[in-house]
Amino acid sequence: EAQVTQNPRYLITVTGKKLTVTCSQNMNHEYMSWYRQDPGLGLRQIYYSMNVEVTDKGDVPEGYKVSRKEKRNFPLILESPSPNQTSLYFCASSLSRAGGNYGYTFGSGTRLTVV
């Protein structure tokens, strides 16, 4: 089944403790992206990647890091999480940044709580 897999689905952590949210897609997509979703603010892009070793900042990159060493994986790293990073996070992938005929394929989301 074609899908984007995020792990974990739920995570509660403490301020300052480094964490990684994994994202993997099995569709050979070149474009991958991370979003956070907050009430009233909609989806905001954190980072995106056009291909292996090619990453760039989105609208809200502060406090986050990403890497794209393999085409299928695009992990999101929070080096020192803070409470304002409590949010619902989505990974998405697509054949191209423009979305094509089928838009982006989204993962199921990771609900992160930083206390």
Added chain:
Amino acid sequence: SQELEQSPQSLIVQEGKNLTINCTSSKTLYGLYWYKQKYGEGLIFLMMLQKGGEEKSHEKITAKLDEKKQQSSLHITASQPSHAGIYLCGAHWSYSGSARQLTFGSGTQLTVLP
């Protein structure tokens, strides 16, 4: 996003009623996507519109893009509780290879009362 406005922000309807959600752009759209999101879950692709005047349907959901390609509407006929969720539109305004990403509206929360 200020480039893409969705209305209404929330909608409560009785089961069986029809409803419409709008997505308006300040400039001509190149592509417009509709997604549905169950609370706390991922976004599911519904439809993509590209041509002015285009209309697509999937089961009881119909999406249209106006002739000027600045507004899209999502219409649900005879709503059911399974239609409840958040509906988001996503759009881009030009196509120059893969240079432009999708921008999303803030979403419409739909509740269908049984």
